[in-house]
Amino acid sequence: MIEHTTEIFIDNAWDPRNHKAILNLCVGFGIKKIYLYHSYNRYEREMYLANEDLNVEDISDLSEFYEQKKQQDFKFIAADFNESAKKTYDFRFPQKSIVVFGAEKLGISPEIKNLCDYTIYIPMIGLVQSYNISVSVGIFCYEIFKQRNL
Incomplete structure (x- = not known):
């Protein structure tokens, strides 16, 4: 059996309602690890209280974190849109x-975009340009869940 590991990296999100929703989504989809990186926004750390199903880690040294994860063969995937981005369901x-x-x-953040191996996006119709971060996390987690036949 092939082991799949998906982890979530949150870059400077600050709204406590989003943090709580992200936590619940990750637990619901079996995500075991969330990384919080805050270089310019403040956030309420207590929203990520200890949970036996989820490990939440603050990232203070981005370079060290990145090097460690690359040595463990992780690929970084930006949930963003650019001309070379792929649709979630085509990735x-x-x-x-x-x-x-x-x-x-x-x-x-630009410094984090530059570290990513891939960029993928959620296709949308209409005037809205993007979903709320917690909605996006839910859509991505569902796609990963579906691809891995969980």
């Missing part, structure tokens, strides 16, 4: 994936 998630989600309004 096959690697066995070891860290999916990166950006802050409310500003999205993923």
Whole structure:
């Protein structure tokens, strides 16, 4: 049996309602690890209280974290849109994936976008340009869950 590991990386999101929703979504979809990176926004850490099903880690040294994860063969996937981005349902998630989600309004920080191996997006119809971060996490987690036949 092939082991699949998906972890979530949250870049500078600050809204406590989003944090709580992300926590619940990750637990519901079997995600075991969330990384919180805050270089410019403050957030309420107590929203991520200890949970036996989920490990939440603050990232203070981005370079060290990145190097450690790359040595463990993780691929970084930006949840963002650009000309080369693939649609969520056309992308096959690697066995070891860290999916990166950006802050409310500003999205993923440039220094983190530059570290990502892939960029994927949720196709949308209409005037809305993007979903709320917690909604995006839910859609991505469901796609990963579906691909892995869980």
